[in-house]
Amino acid sequence: MKDDAPLREPSYLILTSLAAEPRHGYAVIEDVKQISEGRVVIGVGTLYTAIDRLHSDGLIEVDREEVVDSRLRRYYRLTNDGARRLAAETARLTRHAAAATSRLRVLGVEPA
Amino acid sequence: MKDDAPLREPSYLILTSLAAEPRHGYAVIEDVKQISEGRVVIGVGTLYTAIDRLHSDGLIEVDREEVVDSRLRRYYRLTNDGARRLAAETARLTRHAAAATSRLRVLGVEPA
């Protein structure tokens, strides 16, 4: 894991989702739809492989498991490393977006 | 080209760089170092293949060519589509970063 490599959108939003509270995979998908205003729908393939990777990188960990209606729910939560990583990544996005915004403003273009 | 797919960091920063003024490839690398405060260094392989792709997607176009000290400089500029795309992508990043920031704040974590 190179911790200076940028997180890609799905992974970033998974961490963001888990920053609110522990959630299981399927609930993360629903939450990401909400916070992206319906624009980002994470496919199940992306989700579970990303969760595995974030887990083995120590950014998230298993919170608990539940069985509801005979269906397993595996809840994950952010680790301290995960929270730090999300904070660093957020600062990065904010800086980049600010640079783009000011340059676009000179061109007379406003972010949609 | 799926225009709903997110731009990855290098491509986003290349567009941001060209939003300021027309630049040639090598100058883009230097500019990106500046706007990212030294944190993002785009490799030449990434740069020229990304430029080719952004060009064939119509987001940038050739501004002019110069020869300085027997070395070619090919300048590119943003197209209108490129500016619109950068604006849309910037809005996306801003939304996501805002969601993460407010959730991190509840955890008592501030973006670095």
Next chain:
DNA sequence: TCGACATATATCAGTAGTCGAAGTATGGTC
């Protein structure tokens, strides 16, 4: 003058992470 470094572009093999689809399984609704 020799070597190192900056400028400037081209190209390619390898890889990481995502995408999309298929599979397994339960339960509710029309």
Next chain:
DNA sequence: GACCATACTTCGACTACTGATATATGTCGA
């Protein structure tokens, strides 16, 4: 009985990035 929502697993394909190598000119210091 068909369909959709819930919930996780797995896998092949794809795309953009990474890192290295190549070519070539100009500058600067030892």
